[in-house]
C-alpha cells in the first residue's frame with residue numbers, strides 16, 4: 001500500500017523528470033511529443049494525459065489509471081480506435097476526469113510491470129531519431145562504443161522494427177521484451193523504436209534521465225563516427241568486462257540515485 005505522502009512524492013519526481021526531458025534546449029521532444037509515467041502501486045500508475053506538453057508540465061498534466069484494465073486491452077483481440085479510446089477512458093482511476101490518457105499508455109502499462117521498473121520516459125530526440133530513421137540503423141547500433149554507454153544503458157538496447165503506434169506497438173514491445181529477457185537474462189534499459197523514438201526505463205526518475213541523455217550522446221558519437229569510416233565497436237569481452245566491473249556497478253548505483 002502506497003501512502004498519500006509517498007504517492008505525492010512519486011508524482012513530484014515524475015513531474016520533475018518530465019520537465020527535464022521536455023526542456024527545449026535538450027531537443028528530446030517538441031510540442032506534445034513524448035510521454036512519461038510512474039508506478040504508484042500494484043495496480044495504479046500515473047501517465048501523461050493526451051495532448052499535454054512535457055515542457056513545463058505540472059501535476060495537472062498527468063492522470064492516474066488502473067494498470068489491470070489497460071492490460072486487459074493488450075490481451076483482447078482486434079480493437080477499433082473507438083474501442084481503444086473507450087477502454088482508456090474506463091481505465092481512469094478518477095472516472096469524472098475530463099482528461100484522458102495518451103494512447104501510448106498501453107506501452108507504459110506493460111513496461112511498468114517489469115521488475116524494478118518504476119519510471120518510464122518516452123521521447124523523440126532529434127539526434128537519436130536521425131539514426132532510427134536511417135536505412136543503416138541496425139548496422140549503426142550493432143555494438144557498444146564507449147564504457148559509459150554500457151554503465152548507463154546496459155549491454156544492448158531492445159530494437160523494435162516500425163509498428164503502428166498504439167495497441168500493435170505495445171503488443172510488439174511486450175513480445176520482444178519477453179524474448180530479450182529470455183535471451184539476455186535481464187530487463188532492457190532502453191527500447192529503440194525504428195522511425196519513432198526512444199524509451200528509457202528504470203527504478204528511478206534519475207535513471208530514466210541518465211539513459212535518455214546517454215542515448216543522445218551515443219547517437220551523436222555514432223553520427224560523428226560515420227564521417228571517419230563508421231563506429232569501431234568494443235569487443236564482446238570488453239563490453240562484458242565493463243558491465244561487471246565492481247567500480248562500474250558502484251557508479252551505476254550512483255547514477256540511478258535513491259531507490260536503487
Ligand SMILES: [Zn+2]
Pocket residue numbers: 034122123124196197
Ligand atoms: Zn512516440
